[in-house]
Amino acid sequence: MHITEGVAPASVAAAGALLAAGGVALGLRAMKDEQIPRAALVASAIFVASLVIRLPLGPSSVHPVLNGLAGVLLGWAAMPAFLVALFLQALLFQFGGITTLGINTVTMGFPAVACYYLFSRRIRESKKGREAFLLGVAAGVTALTLSFVLWAGSLILSGKQLAIIVKLSLLPHLAIVTIEGIFTGFIVGFLARVYPKAFEMPHIIKTRSDP
Amino acid sequence: MKNRRSEERRLTVSVACLMVVGSFAFAHGVQHRVFPGGTGVEATYDDGSPMAFCDVTVVAPGDQGNEHQTGTTDPHGRFAFIPDTNGIWNLSVDDGMGHLVTAEVQIGPNALVGSRPDTRVGRLTGGIVGVSVIFGLFGIYCLCRQNVAQTKRTGGEGESGCTSPKA
Numbered sequence: 001m002h003i004t005e006g007v008a009p010a011s012v013a014a015a016g017a018l019l020a021a022g023g024v025a026l027g028l029r030a031m032k033d034e035q036i037p038r039a040a041l042v043a044s045a046i047f048v049a050s051l052v053i054r055l056p057l058g059p060s061s062v063h064p065v066l067n068g069l070a071g072v073l074l075g076w077a078a079m080p081a082f083l084v085a086l087f088l089q090a091l092l093f094q095f096g097g098i099t100t101l102g103i104n105t106v107t108m109g110f111p112a113v114a115c116y117y118l119f120s121r122r123i124r125e126s127k128k129g130r131e132a133f134l135l136g137v138a139a140g141v142t143a144l145t146l147s148f149v150l151w152a153g154s155l156i157l158s159g160k161q162l163a164i165i166v167k168l169s170l171l172p173h174l175a176i177v178t179i180e181g182i183f184t185g186f187i188v189g190f191l192a193r194v195y196p197k198a199f200e201m202p203h204i205i206k207t208r209s210d211p
Numbered sequence: 212m213k214n215r216r217s218e219e220r221r222l223t224v225s226v227a228c229l230m231v232v233g234s235f236a237f238a239h240g241v242q243h244r245v246f247p248g249g250t251g252v253e254a255t256y257d258d259g260s261p262m263a264f265c266d267v268t269v270v271a272p273g274d275q276g277n278e279h280q281t282g283t284t285d286p287h288g289r290f291a292f293i294p295d296t297n298g299i300w301n302l303s304v305d306d307g308m309g310h311l312v313t314a315e316v317q318i319g320p321n322a323l324v325g326s327r328p329d330t331r332v333g334r335l336t337g338g339i340v341g342v343s344v345i346f347g348l349f350g351i352y353c354l355c356r357q358n359v360a361q362t363k364r365t366g367g368e369g370e371s372g373c374t375s376p377k378a
Contacts, residue, residue, distance in 0.1 A: 002309065003309040004309060004310050004311050004312075005311070006303070006311045006313060007305070007309050007310070007311045028352075033353060033356055033357060033360075036349050036350075036352060036353040036356075037349070037353075039349060040345055040346050040348075040349035040350070043345045043349070044341075044342045044345050044346065047338075047341050047342065047345060048338055048341075048342065051334055051337070051338055052338075054258055056258070056260065061256065061258050061260065084345055084348055084349075085341075085345065088341040088344055088345065089341070092332055092337040092340065092341055093257065093332070093334075093337055094257070095257070151309070154309075155307075155308065155309055160307050160308070160309075161307065164307045164308070165307070165308060168306075168307070168308055169308055
């Protein structure tokens with residue numbers, strides 16, 4: 001899922017950086033002081049998940065992104081969480097890159113925000129654990145599928161061939177989408193049962209009007 | 212009549228000459244010789260699996276932007292070429308799926324071959340460092356925000372470590 005250094009031309013990298021900067025600014029604005037520790041926790045989980053869990057599928061390997069979970073837990077604050085996690089991954093392990101940091105943040109962060117709008121409220125209002133589990137599965141699947149689309153789009157804009165991308169990466173991504181969907185479902189179902197406040201996140205517009 | 216015969220003869224001689232010249236022109240045989248050596252790189256993903264059948268681009272020293280040679284890695288992620296001049300050769304291996312690795316191969320007077328050292332840290336060490344830095348960064352951000360909020364509440368009289376000091 002990470003696009004490495006040198007793959008994207010300067011124009012695509014700059015566009016990604018601009019979009020990411022906008023998203024991160026909105027995320028920082030939406031984040032309340034008491035939500036910062038949660039953002040740090042989720043950023044750590046994102047950082048560690050792709051290091052520890054690696055499934056040897058496709059030409060290399062696939063790893064969980066956890067952007068569905070980050071989205072329903074953090075909302076717009078998922079953007080700075082992804083920025084920090086991806087920056088450290090690039091710095092310490094050469095996953096992705098510094099010049100492609102913006103693209104990677106957009107690829108993984110914006111689907112998380114989309115999942116927040118699509119599923120967070122429904123999860124909060126869900127009465128049964130099974131309903132929360134299914135909504136969590138849907139969030140995980142939707143976020144990673146959107147990420148795959150954005151990732152493939154970035155590569156196509158960088159001059160890569162769609163046929164090769166689809167041929168080599170579709171099946172491995174389908175596998176990780178399934179696994180991550182189920183994983184997100186379990187976490188969301190568990191949190192909805194024991195700590196439903198985890199999904200209470202102020203809307204960005206509401207945050208602006210807060211004193 | 213005589214002129215016509217003469218023209219026919221000339222034409223015949225011309226065609227014969229062309230055929231002889233043509234046969235020389237196409238008389239290129241091919242042969243081969245086996246030689247040892249060459250310089251190569253081995254490209255792998257971070258989990259150690261080889262970057263097999265990936266596109267390779269070789270750029271000669273001082274010829275940035277122009278491809279000296281292109282090719283494909285073998286099933287083990289290896290690619291070899293024969294440098295014809297001294298200097299730093301740039302090789303890039305691209306799998307077409309967002310992964311690209313570049314290598315600098317130095318060819319010196321004594322045919323010394325070097326490459327950029329691997330600066331990656333171990334997974335456990337890097338993981339601990341990364342998580343610590345994440346909590347540190349968010350903690351500093353939290354402190355800054357609280358200081359700014361406190362400064363606003365007190366009308367700029369309170370101490371703030373993150374805002375610019377007022378004269």
